[in-house]
Amino acid sequence: MSNPNIYTVSRLNSEVRLLLENEMGIVWLVGEISNFSAPVSGHWYLTLKDSRAQVKCAMFKGSNRRVTFKPQNGNQVLVKARLSLYEPRGDYQLIIESMQPEGDGRLQQEFEALKMKLAGxxxxxxxxxxxxxxxxxxxxxxxxxxxxxxxxxxxxxxxxxxxxxxxxxxxxxxxxxxxxxxxxxxxxxxxxxxxxxxxxxxxxxxxxxxxxxxxxxxxxxxxxxxxxxxxxxxxxxxxxxxxxxxxxxxxxxxxxxxxxxxxxxxxxxxxxxxxxxxxxxxxxxLSGQQHQLTKQLHALEKQHPQQKLNEQSQRLDELDSRLRNAMQRQLNQSQQHLERKQHRLERHSPTEKLSGQKIKLSVLEQRLKTAINRDITARQHQLAIAAEKLDTVSPLATLMRGYSITKNEQDKVLTKTSEIKKGDTLVTRLSDGEVRSTVI
The missing domain is CATH 3.40.50.2300 (Response regulator)
Structure with missing residues (x-):
């Protein structure tokens, strides 16, 4: 890298810019405006083209304030410009100093050219x-x-x-x-x-x-x-x-x-x-002095810090445009991603599953009710049969036929007379109640 014949990209662009500005100087150019933009910085950016070629141009706000009409895409114009190179991208461009409609501008250019020629x-x-x-x-x-x-x-x-x-x-x-x-x-x-x-x-x-x-x-x-x-x-x-x-x-x-x-x-x-x-x-x-002054001003502008400020401002406009585009792309991508997620969420939403489960639960609930009713009916039938059987062997049925049950005070069923003595209190169980008696 110490070899002076090996250029860095920055050095190459810087030297090419100086070469273009010093060798070409001021040029007059006729072309059609396209891609015109006027960002908030006040500078103008446009492309001048004809049927076969085009060139990018910048006109900084210190110069475009003197333009007496509003440029629009499709306008044919005559511009006075300085050839330069935009170092960050390596694009050669024109720095426009004046602009006028092609008709008046072309005649004025021819007037100035003939005037200088004959004066010389x-x-x-x-x-x-x-x-x-x-x-x-x-x-x-x-x-x-x-x-x-x-x-x-x-x-x-x-x-x-x-x-x-x-x-x-x-x-x-x-x-x-x-x-x-x-x-x-x-x-x-x-x-x-x-x-x-x-x-x-x-x-x-x-x-x-x-x-x-x-x-x-x-x-x-x-x-x-x-x-x-x-x-x-x-x-x-x-x-x-x-x-x-x-x-x-x-x-x-x-x-x-x-x-x-x-x-x-x-x-x-x-x-x-x-x-x-x-x-x-x-x-x-004064015309001669004006010509000399213009030359000196152009030489001064090449060294003037305003040129650097203009270049930096142009770079800022470009970065601002790229940032806006990147943010818009990111926003679009996020929106698309959100829409895809939302679509997937809708496909997996529990609402449909919940609706299905509700239907299933309703069916199961109906089946459960039917099963319970069926089981209750069966158990009621079984209970009736068991009650009938129980009633068959129930002592109450015997009592209904005229029999009774006698117990002492200790609630012991008496089956023999020998188990009774004088003065005992007996409790006789009949079909419809109890009778107490004393042995005498």
Whole structure:
């Protein structure tokens, strides 16, 4: 056992867990929820599966508090997770850090991936941004010819600078073909060189509605444009990849029109422009810092005691589940054993035997009564015969025929006269009584 190449099971699982966590890091995963459970500890345990495979997952309560929906079996979700290994069982699992429905989550994941990719290539850098012309001679608008954004831009330009020429490059701004058409419209404007600033955008909408402005083709076309471009997509809260790549971001299409139009507030517009640039720079800087902070937090979490507590809590949940199952099995077995004993007891119950014995006793009692009656009758018959015989030899019968019996005072039967003397008292026994007499 002193050989360092010989592993114990605990050491093997511990090193495999560290290897998985350090090498794989954070992964994004799409799958269907099954076997979802939420014990009293507050943690969530589930399985993510597709048509060919599955993986066990745990989401501790510190993370699942941020989930904005209630997961259920059958939900398709996108999760951000850390690959790990549950050492007590040797099962590899995912520790989920965030979860969202697959549709929104997938688009957000693609957004973040493209954002990091283009940022890494320097497409968001302020160094490559073109300054807007101080006094535009002609403004190009790349948007839908029937959309509200076009009418908002034209209305602002007409109100603020009605002499400013406008060229519209119509295009789809929603759907599968929109990204190609937007890129073609920007390319067409660059080929014609008839505008010195372009407004590219549309009105507000959902993430799916604005998705063409998160397309890599559109982003690279904007970055390669020789004409300065103002991105004016959606409302102020909407942010797209086009906003980061463009030379300037306007919070709305109307705001973009105000930026390019000339009026007495031109200086304020310049300030707003610089403020927008500053905001973009700060946002880009904060995005980078957030990314670094996230990496550092992940590294810290690997060493944080909360991870051990989560693992122990998961182990406790598992043991609690096993204990409940064992107790239920034991209870079921005891119930079955009790039922078998009760059945056997019923089969050997004295009630049936007692009932049989009662019947038997009743029969015997009847037989005894019959035998006693028969015996009494027989004995009465015998007694009658004996009485008759006794009566035959009884002295009373003799007395009834006229005979008597004489005794002296000593109760001696007298049979001779010589046995009597003068003055003796005699007792004569007749059939119906006694007579006393004195000899004279």
């Amino acid at each position: 290539e320097g497409l968001f850098s302020q160094i490559g941004k073109q300054p807007l012309p101080e006094h535009p001679q002609r403004v190009g608008i790349v948007t839908s010819k029937t959309g509200a954004a076009l009418y908002d831009i034209l209305d602002v330009l007409k109100r603020r600078d009605p002499t400013l020429p406008v060229v519209v490059y119509p295009t789809l701004v929603q759907g599968d073909e929109a990204a190609i058409q937007i890129a073609q419209a920007i390319g067409r404007a660059n080929e014609r060189r008839e505008c010195d600033v372009l407004i590219v955008g549309r009105g507000g909408g959902s993430l799916e509605d604005l998705w063409c402005f998160n397309n890599e083709i559109v982003a690279r076309t904007i970055a390669a444009s020789q004409i300065p471009i103002i991105s004016a997509v959606g409302h102020e809260v909407d942010v797209t990849i086009a906003d980061f790549v463009a030379d300037m971001r306007a919070p709305t299409p109307s705001a973009a029109a105000e930026i390019v139009s000339r009026d007495q507030s031109h200086k304020r517009q310049q300030i707003d422009t610089r403020l927008n640039k500053l905001r973009s720079a700060i946002q880009y800087f």
